[in-house]
Amino acid sequence: MTEMSFLDGNMLDGPLRELFAVDVSGATGRCENCGVVGPMGTLRVYSHAPGLVGRCPSCAEVMLRLVRSPSWARLDLRGTTFLQVPVPLDQPHPRPL
Amino acid sequence: MLSAGPTPRVPLDTWEFVITTETGAEYRWSWSELMALPQETPQVDIHCVTRWSKLGTTWQGVSLDTLLDGVDTDADYVMAHSYGGYTTNLPLEDLRGGRAWVAHTFEGEELPGEHGGPARLLVPHLYFWKSAKWVRGLRLMTTDEPGFWETAGYHDYGDPWREQRYQGD
Numbered sequence: 302m303t304e305m306s307f308l309d310g311n312m313l314d315g316p317l318r319e320l321f322a323v324d325v326s327g328a329t330g331r332c333e334n335c336g337v338v339g340p341m342g343t344l345r346v347y348s349h350a351p352g353l354v355g356r357c358p359s360c361a362e363v364m365l366r367l368v369r370s371p372s373w374a375r376l377d378l379r380g381t382t383f384l385q386v387p388v389p390l391d392q393p394h395p396r397p398l
Numbered sequence: 399m400l401s402a403g404p405t406p407r408v409p410l411d412t413w414e415f416v417i418t419t420e421t422g423a424e425y426r427w428s429w430s431e432l433m434a435l436p437q438e439t440p441q442v443d444i445h446c447v448t449r450w451s452k453l454g455t456t457w458q459g460v461s462l463d464t465l466l467d468g469v470d471t472d473a474d475y476v477m478a479h480s481y482g483g484y485t486t487n488l489p490l491e492d493l494r495g496g497r498a499w500v501a502h503t504f505e506g507e508e509l510p511g512e513h514g515g516p517a518r519l520l521v522p523h524l525y526f527w528k529s530a531k532w533v534r535g536l537r538l539m540t541t542d543e544p545g546f547w548e549t550a551g552y553h554d555y556g557d558p559w560r561e562q563r564y565q566g567d
Contacts, residue, residue, distance in 0.1 A: 347402055351447050351527055351547050354402040361404060368551040370564040375551040
């Protein structure tokens with residue numbers, strides 16, 4: 302019997318396209334558990350499961366869970382402190398007053 | 399064979415199963431203590447939430463009736479905890495009445511790590527994500543709390559006959 306394999310986080314772009322206007326694999330994320338900061342495309346994604354589970358490449362804690370039912374998608378990011386997404390200046394974005 | 403993460407490797411000489419009550423009291427079994435308890439050989443059908451079922455599977459393990467016998471609790475719910483961090487919640491009542499086991503043998507062979515060995519929870523009347531692989535203990539709770547897949551939108555009970563896959567089903 303072989304060890305369960307995982308996919309790299311670049312595969313998240315397709316499943317998350319329904320939720321985000323950007324490719325999440327290009328975003329930078331911080332692991333809530335170990336604090337490592339890196340591209341979400343480097344997550345280890347376990348897809349042979351009731352949903353997608355993205356684990357930190359450094360400490361293996363869960364950073365992301367995505368469950369898709371026939372009528373909704375739920376993204377749980379409690380293991381991710383922040384997502385930093387490249388946003389060019391010519392796009393509207395929130396500014397401090 | 400579904401898995402939300404890497405397979406934990408748990409040496410039998412450090413393996414333990416712990417039931418923790420709502421007051422913090424702990425009941426512990428080592429591997430040898432578990433194997434010394436009365437063993438049962440349930441033949442059951444199992445149902446995965448990803449729409450497959452496997453009929454007439456044969457397991458060996460210790461009934462939760464045996465493990466819960468003598469545990470002093472007023473709890474109504476259980477959070478099963480696994481080596482590797484997985485959790486899943488169940489009503490305590492569903493672990494009683496000859497319906498749930500800590501299973502260590504499948505079809506006459508010791509349970510492989512990829513399938514949840516050394517021991518997994520076996521609760522065949524609920525969807526199989528409730529049958530926590532690599533189980534290491536139960537935390538008894540007076541109120542229900544969602545586990546790993548339940549916080550992500552899966553059903554708190556998970557009755558396959560009512561197709562309780564997602565919250566709201």
